[in-house]
Amino acid sequence: MRTQGSMKIKEETAEEPVGADKAGNCRRPVIDPVIELTPGSTARPLAGLSGKVEGFLVSHRARFGYVHAFMAVVFLALVAIPVFFPFPADDDTALTNLQLLARFIVWGLWFPLMFLSVVLFGRLWCGLLCPQGALTEFMSKRGLNRPIPGWMRWKGLPFASFVFITVLGQLVGVRDYSLAALEVLGGTMLLAALTGFIYTKDRRAWCRHLCPAGPLLGIFSRLGSAGIDKNGGTGTSAACPTFINTQTKTASSNCIACMRCVNPASESTLRLKLRRPGREIEEIGKREPDIWEVLFLLGATGLALGAFYWTESDMYTLYRDFLGNAFIDLGYGSLIGQSGPWWVMVNYPWAGETFNWLDFISIATFMLGTMVAVMGALLILLISSALIPKEKLEYWKRAASAGYAYAPVALVSLVLGLGIMLFEPLGSFGKLLPAALFAAGAIWSVYLAVKIQGPRPGVLPNMLGIGLVAWLWYSVLF
Ligand code: SF4
Numbered sequence: 251m252r253t254q255g256s257m258k259i260k261e262e263t264a265e266e267p268v269g270a271d272k273a274g275n276c277r278r279p280v281i282d283p284v285i286e287l288t289p290g291s292t293a294r295p296l297a298g299l300s301g302k303v304e305g306f307l308v309s310h311r312a313r314f315g316y317v318h319a320f321m322a323v324v325f326l327a328l329v330a331i332p333v334f335f336p337f338p339a340d341d342d343t344a345l346t347n348l349q350l351l352a353r354f355i356v357w358g359l360w361f362p363l364m365f366l367s368v369v370l371f372g373r374l375w376c377g378l379l380c381p382q383g384a385l386t387e388f389m390s391k392r393g394l395n396r397p398i399p400g401w402m403r404w405k406g407l408p409f410a411s412f413v414f415i416t417v418l419g420q421l422v423g424v425r426d427y428s429l430a431a432l433e434v435l436g437g438t439m440l441l442a443a444l445t446g447f448i449y450t451k452d453r454r455a456w457c458r459h460l461c462p463a464g465p466l467l468g469i470f471s472r473l474g475s476a477g478i479d480k481n482g483g484t485g486t487s488a489a490c491p492t493f494i495n496t497q498t499k500t501a502s503s504n505c506i507a508c509m510r511c512v513n514p515a516s517e518s519t520l521r522l523k524l525r526r527p528g529r530e531i532e533e534i535g536k537r538e539p540d541i542w543e544v545l546f547l548l549g550a551t552g553l554a555l556g557a558f559y560w561t562e563s564d565m566y567t568l569y570r571d572f573l574g575n576a577f578i579d580l581g582y583g584s585l586i587g588q589s590g591p592w593w594v595m596v597n598y599p600w601a602g603e604t605f606n607w608l609d610f611i612s613i614a615t616f617m618l619g620t621m622v623a624v625m626g627a628l629l630i631l632l633i634s635s636a637l638i639p640k641e642k643l644e645y646w647k648r649a650a651s652a653g654y655a656y657a658p659v660a661l662v663s664l665v666l667g668l669g670i671m672l673f674e675p676l677g678s679f680g681k682l683l684p685a686a687l688f689a690a691g692a693i694w695s696v697y698l699a700v701k702i703q704g705p706r707p708g709v710l711p712n713m714l715g716i717g718l719v720a721w722l723w724y725s726v727l728f
Pocket residue numbers: 375376377380381382383384442454456457458461462463464467506
């Protein structure tokens with residue numbers, strides 16, 4: 251233990267030597283600096299707002315556990331308690347019915363604000379507030395400490411997890427029925443806990459490799475005005491819970507801002523830095539562009555659009571009729587007319603809503619089809635865009651870099667789509683505000699595309715793609 255001023259820095263030598271995988275992600279730390287700061291420490295003057303926030307977070311890091319526990323209790327209460335309360339009547343509101351209140355908090359506030367928060371605070375939500383992340387880390391301290399298997403390291407796994415959860419959520423009516431919310435949200439909590447218990451120690455294998463929301467938060471955090479970055483020194487190895495090599499880190503995407511690698515007493519560790527929103531994406535070529543992140547962004551955009559389109563558009567009704575006739579012609583009419591259990595599809599006869607296997611197949615394939623179509627169209631435009639280079643980057647890095655320009659319009663659309671019920675009570679202002687936010691997101695995307703690719707012909711296909719995403723979202727949101 252060495253002491254600097256009122257700050258005590260304990261350096262723990264890990265049992266195993268440092269090792270980074272091919273992606274440069276650290277698996278075993280050499281040094282895990284555990285910093286114990288007394289609140290208000292003046293060991294080293296911290297400059298500006300970022301210094302103040304950093305000092306506050308580092309000095310209170312030991313208390314993060316209380317915040318985690320509080321958030322876990324609130325979240326579990328929100329998903330479990332409404333199950334025991336009556337289903338809302340037509341004239342009920344969030345003030346008169348607990349199920350509606352919980353629905354408003356989870357879908358109107360919790361998730362939209364979680365996504366929106368990254369623009370201001372990076373992934374501080376993950377490091378400080380997320381109950382799932384906290385639970386998986388808590389369980390990993392007490393678990394089996396097994397190594398992460400190869401299949402879990404596949405970079406497409408978080409996307410597969412996102413697709414599965416989103417489609418399941420639509421099929422069981424996660425936004426409308428408390429039992430379905432308990433199944434999907436409680437189920438992912440359970441899986442996060444299990445993953446933490448089985449794999450690694452003191453880390454978050456779930457957050458890095460399986461969380462369906464993590465990669466989206468990671469991509470959007472690159473837009474954020476706060477990031478954990480090097481301070482010009484060499485960087486110190488730290489036991490990063492999401493397996494980032496803190497000595498080479500230049501990207502925000504996997505960083506959950508847990509502050510574990512931040513030491514205000516040392517020049518060489520990482521520091522919390524405030525920056526212009528979108529700055530990391532403007533210089534994405536130097537910030538570890540990753541084609542998997544972009545594929546996730548495009549796929550998630552397509553799937554989210556599919557989720558809105560099947561409830562809103564006539565195209566879905568036509569598609570369902572077409573499939574129904576085809577199944578009847580094939581002799582499966584009686585089979586597809588039957589319903590399945592509530593945990594597979596909506597089945598609440600007392601609420602007047604029941605899906606059958608035709609609904610199940612139609613919704614799932616319609617959503618997946620929309621995802622493939624949108625993703626394919628955007629990918630073609632992106633690939634064309636990358637054919638005309640601005641920088642001497644490898645081709646896929648160029649394509650990946652250009653793809654990050656979609657982030658603002660995708661983020662705003664997702665937040666508006668999730669939180670549309672938030673604007674309903676605001677009357678005409680409630681229509682104006684989403685429209686203004688939407689326009690701002692689209693303009694920001696166009697600005698980023700020009701910044702990334704320069705004002706040259708290569709940017710045009712990408713602009714077309716941004717226009718396509720904006721138009722598709724506009725048609726479901728307004
Ligand atoms: S990655 Fe997912 S589970 Fe982990 S902290 Fe973030 S939102 Fe929560």
